[in-house]
Structure formats: structure tokens, C-alpha cells
Amino acid sequence: MAGFDKRVSTYAEALDGLQDGMTVLAGGFGLCGIPENLIAEIRRRGTRGLTVVSNNCGVDGFGLGVLLEDRQIRKMIASYVGENALFEKQLLDGDLEVELTPQGTLAEKLRAGGAGIPAFFTATGYGTPVAEGKEVREFDGRHYILEHAISGDFAIVKGWKADHYGNVVYRHTAQNFNPLAAAAGRITVVEVEEIVEPGELEPSQIHTPGIYVDRIICGTFEKRIEKRTLRG
């Protein structure tokens, strides 16, 4: 890994520097487009006290759910959680803190974190428990609340293809939160299905420009389906 060759060959190297107590931003929606091998590597490393920012927290035994088994997550910032029993138990036992954030606000907070916008107003959540303690302001007769950006020490991201410059494209709806996490991480690690030759990705079709990416690793993926639904 030197200059613009951002490829690393082991998952240990991919997460080098990850320490207890850090904030990790994870791409994915449900089990779709999650950085499953990077999550597994966090488990292997045994890093603890993590704040994890992700729309969901996986399921029992897969995705971010595996980090619950050894109590590696201290705090979860998410829009929808509790697809797994362990999450519920740790939450009720007070071993896990949860900050529920509307999905669009979560996406916008990450986008803001990457884009140097420290805070923004949104109508989402006005008049609800989400607005508690937040500044309310009226613009053109409507009420909005002030929300702050989120950024992280590490971003763990799942792409489809990347080149060694760190340019990434995502496949179908596996895009979701991945480009947002990528831009908001101080160290951004992307695992992909394929590393392509330089020049193979059309410049105007790149979803995450390499400037946001620090390390690229090629992996193999289970891609578990959460709700297999077939036509009648």
C-alpha cells in the first residue's frame, strides 16, 4: 500500500489501527450490502467499547449481530434495530446504549459528516421524541429541528468493484448507506467483490471517488438474504 495503490491483502491489515472505544460507521441496509468480512474481522480482533453507526444491527449470528456476542458494541446509532434477540437482551440489561435516529436524518448526518457541514435543519422528527433537547426553528412557517453531523474513526464499507485508486461502484440496492459511510470515515476501508484494472471504471459513473478511500480489499461474500420473497 503506497501512493495511490490502496490495496491491502489481509483483513488484519485492512483494520490496522482500530482501537477500543472508537466510532465505526458501517454501510448496509438490513443484511444487504454489509461489509461482512470486515465485521467478522472486528470480532476476531476483539475490539471493545465501540460506537457503531449503521442503519440496522444485523441479525443473530450474522452482520453486526456477531459483535453483540462478545459485547463489543457499547453504543448503537441506528434507525431500526432489534431484528435479533441478543440485541434486545443487552439493551434491556443496560449493557448497550441505543440512539435511535430517523433513517433519512441518519443518512443526512453521515453525508454532512463527510461534506464538512457540522449541522443542518430538517423537519423530520419535529414534535416527536427525536426533537427532545434539540433547537427548533421556523423557516417559511414550518418547524424544523437542528441535527448534527456524524463522522467516524473508521468506516467499513462494502462495494462491488473498485480499482486500486479506491474508486468504488456499488451493485444495485447494496449501495444504500455505503457511499455515505465511506465519505464520513477518517480511515475508510472498502471490501469489494472484484478489483478491476485502472481505467476500467468510467470516471463519471464512479459512486465513491478514491479520495474518500484509504484501503481496499478483495473478499468473498455470503450475502445472506433476510427476507427471501418470490413472485407468487
Place this chain on the structure above:
Amino acid sequence: MAGFDKRVSTYAEALDGLQDGMTVLAGGFGLCGIPENLIAEIRRRGTRGLTVVSNNCGVDGFGLGVLLEDRQIRKMIASYVGENALFEKQLLDGDLEVELTPQGTLAEKLRAGGAGIPAFFTATGYGTPVAEGKEVREFDGRHYILEHAISGDFAIVKGWKADHYGNVVYRHTAQNFNPLAAAAGRITVVEVEEIVEPGELEPSQIHTPGIYVDRIICGTFEKRIEKRTLRG
């Protein structure tokens, strides 16, 4: 034009409803990626008293510059103007109002306008004339100013290819402000070089999803080069 077939066949139809005093958002950077035929049509219509939001104001006789000739623009919101003599004259004569906005703030204001964010904080412009009259706030020891969103009655946009659903892709750096204007217009009109068959554009490679687009028209373009610079 019905349902999802957003094609119109004449420029008159493309700008139907444009009235004196409206705010028009125009894509383009310099003369690159400007909606040249839609601008020409505004001239033909003789609409007056317009507020135009665009990074630049064209040159004498081309681009938005042609709207100066009949004094159709009342106010210009831009980051860099005065590439043409007529602009300068009208400005000094007090016939034209200018609101200079940093380029990145202008882009973000349009993005906010399309995205339902009424205002955001940015460090850009703090301590400068741009900050005058604006709220200043400190986040993590740094100063930021509050900037408001921009949206428009019409957006005029130049794309490369579109399908009849209004999905648009842009070519190279002709993308610039075009997708931002497209999302922030109440009525968004896109002129393109080619209208392709439905299904031809890869869903995950579309720059402007059709939901932002009201009318599509196929045109021919001069694409004047402002600074022709060749390798020595």
C-alpha cells in the same frame, strides 16, 4: 406528455408557464454543460424581471449573457460573473442586482433546496463579507455561518442522454451544477443530446432520477469552448 412520458417536442412547450419575475435555476459551469437552447427560448419569450441562479452568467452573446441584451435578468445569484462587458455595464448602472455566493455554498444551497434542508452551517465565508448579517455559531471550536437553501420556479438543465421517464445522465464535466438545479426546481426542464429507449440507462448509473424531472426535450448544441487550451 402524459404519465411518465415527459418528452415535449418544442422549446415553447418546454418552458410553458415561465413568467415575469420568476426564479430560474440554470445548470452549467462557464459555458460547459449550459442549457443553451432553453436560454435562447427564454430570450425569445421575452420573460423579464428574472432572478437567475447559476454559477456564472455566460459571455457576451452566448449562454446566459444573451438574457442581458434585453435586460431580462433583474438579479443574478452566482459565484463568478463579469466575463462579459454587458454584465459589467448593467451592474454599474444599477440595472442588475448581484448576490455573490461562494461556489461550494451555492452548490450546497441548491442541493439543500432539492433535499428539503432549509438551512445548514458551513465554515465557508466566515470572517468575510459573505458572512455579513448571517448567524455565526461555533462547533468543536470552529466558526461556521448559517446559509439558507435555494429553490426555483423553473430549473433549466443540460443533460447528455435521457429516457422518457426523465432519467438523465451527464457527460464528463458538463455534469457540474446540472443535477443540483434539476432537483431544486419546482418545474424542471432538461434538454439532452439524445433520448434513449426505456431500459437503456443502467438504474444505478443514473445521475438525475426521473422524479426530479418534469419535461425532457431533445436539442442540438453548439457547445462553445470558452478557453480552448491545447497540449504544447
Place this chain on the structure above:
Amino acid sequence: MALSREQMAQRIARELQDGYYVNLGIGIPTLVANYVPEGVEVMLQSENGLLGMGAFPTEAELDPDMINAGKQTVTARTGASIFDSAESFAMIRGGHVDLTVLGAFEVDVQGNIASWMIPGKLVKGMGGAMDLVAGAENIIVVMTHASKNGESKLLPRCSLPLTGAGCIKRVLTDLAYLEIENGAFVLRERAPGVSVEEIRSKTAGELVVPDEVPEMTF
């Protein structure tokens, strides 16, 4: 008789217009897609980042990278676009979606909606619901008129924590179609065979009954 789930979906489908971009929530709202009227074409927005949701896949089409906001496997229709979650909620928050249909626990005469949290029960999260109700101009709430215990869900004031404040103007229940105007529910249509008296008895919030309240037909 109270409307069936399918009839509720059918009734809502009549609100669809050609060229509408529509976001359908989980449950009955999802069924609306089955009743799009002849000659009307709509595009379904799925807030995880898909505009132009198609049918569920066949076994051959099944793709783990292609899911909807309910995490079900789906396909994309012709004319679809796919984008990241910030862009998806830019669309929603920016008011670009023409119609949003979603369920609720309670709605009140001020247009408040409660749909995500029952104190004392485990809170799983609001997902995209707060963004959807804050962003859409045009929302229809679909729910049963009363709970299983017979308690009205159309209230003078929501008792549960809100999902959004002052954002609901239309409600379809199994008994009636109502609009919220000037701090009251206005009864616009009755389910076939359901009397104004029954609706009144099950509506806790102020109910305005116009002279004519037509019965829905199916």
C-alpha cells in the same frame, strides 16, 4: 360491513394518478400496488434507494443485492433508478414523492400521527417513517378505525409518542374515509353498510358529518 384489507388497498388505489411517484409502507399499503387502475402508471419509491420497484423476483431473478425497504427481495422495473440513502431521503424530505401511504397506531384531529413506539414495549426504531411523514405533502394513513378492544384510533389528541406533528390530512380506516380539516375529522365516505352512527361511536376525535356521506362501492 368493515372493509377487508384488500378493499382498503383497493380504495386507496383510486387515489393514484398517472405519473405518480408513490411510497407504500409495510402491510396494507404494500397491497395497494396490486390495484393500480387501468391506464394509470405509477413508480414505487423504496426508501433504501430504489425508485421504480418491480415485482418480487422469480427464483432465477433472486438477487441479495436487490431488496426493498421492507428487506424483501424485489426487482426493478423499466425506468427505475437506484441511488444511495441520502439521495433517497433527499427525494422524500424534499417533497418529490407524490403520495405516501402508511399505517399508524393513532391519528388525531391536529393531523398528528403516532406509529412507531408504544411505551413499555421494546422500541425497535422509526426507520424512515418520520422522514416520510415530514417530507410528503400528500399522505394517506391506513389503519383499523378502532383497536381490538374497541378503542378509537381517531383521537382528539394522540396518546402515544408522535411520528410526526400536523402532517396528516387523510385517513382510510376499515369503516370510513376521512379528511382532517380545521381540527376535526370530516367523514367523506362510509364503508358499504356501515352507518354514520357506528362511525361516530368509534371516533373519539371531533367528527364532522356532511349532509351527504356516500358509501364506497367495490
Place this chain on the structure above:
Amino acid sequence: MALSREQMAQRIARELQDGYYVNLGIGIPTLVANYVPEGVEVMLQSENGLLGMGAFPTEAELDPDMINAGKQTVTARTGASIFDSAESFAMIRGGHVDLTVLGAFEVDVQGNIASWMIPGKLVKGMGGAMDLVAGAENIIVVMTHASKNGESKLLPRCSLPLTGAGCIKRVLTDLAYLEIENGAFVLRERAPGVSVEEIRSKTAGELVVPDEVPEMTF
């Protein structure tokens, strides 16, 4: 002797590190691209929406849809990406660009910079300069040490309207390379044959002169 424009560009090029993303302003900063050291690869960011700016085009490559922030026709190098202006300034504002090099009228001991507006002259606009100085951690200002009338451009306090406040830490002039620390210019290097006295006489803001002030070599 004062540095030539080419020498100024050369000196700045020594600050480039392998893998840097760099934004170069108009004028001398643009020339820096000609002096990238052996073994160092950088990517040039052009704020209209291009990361990985390449050489100017040949006649055959000329394309009106491919320009840089100076509105000149350019090419894209291998590994380039192209995006909209909001994304471009997200990169800049978000601090993702490793080095920004730009010109100025004045710089002061507080790290303030004035580069866009001279009162009384027609104001053409700040373009992306305010975003660049507010967003970059690492900025080098390049300018002549004094105006043509001999007036210092390194001031106790900028006299012209600012482009950014407290954001400049490094300045290269035709006479010297200086860092701004604790409210003073610290003289780090002299142009070949230029004395500390000459630099001191042309620096209006407080100047700190360390014991050793090496001469630049070319």
C-alpha cells in the same frame, strides 16, 4: 535574487507527497503540476467536478464537455472520477483534499487571507476560493512578497476584504518561505542570494527569524 514563477512552482512541488490529492489555483499554482518530483504521484482536483485532471488535450482529444475550474479544456487521467459540484465541494469542505495551493493579494499574521476583492474595482466573485481556504487543512499561499509599488503583502492585518479567516499557515513568496505561528511570520527559507534584511524590510507583519535560515537551492 527573487524566485522566478517557475522556481516558485518548483519549490512548492517539494511539498507534494506520494498519494496526495491536490487543488491548484490559477496562475503560479497551476505550474506546480509541471514539477512533481520523481517517484511521487498526485491527483489534481478541479473544483468544477473532476478528480484526476490530466494534461491539456491534443486537437483530437479536445472536448467542450471536459474542462477544468479555470474553464480550460483538459483531459482526465487514469483513475479519475467526475461528479457534480456539490460532491466536489463536499470533498473540499470536508477536508479530504491534502493540499491546496492558491494565490493571494494579502496574508496576515493571524492567518487571514484576502484574494478576491479590491474595493472600488469591479467585483467578479470569489468562485471556489472561500470554500477552498475554509475546507483545507493544508494550504500554501503563493504570491510576490511585495506589490509592484514595493508595499508588503505580509501584513499585521489584511486591509482588503477577507477570503478566509485564520486559515493560512504557510506562504511562499518570490523572496522566502514562511510559516505563520503564534501571530507572526516565521522565516523558514530564503530565496538564493536574498538577505534576511531584505525580507525583513519587505515584511510589514511581525517576522520571527530563527538562528538558521537556509537558502533554497534549485
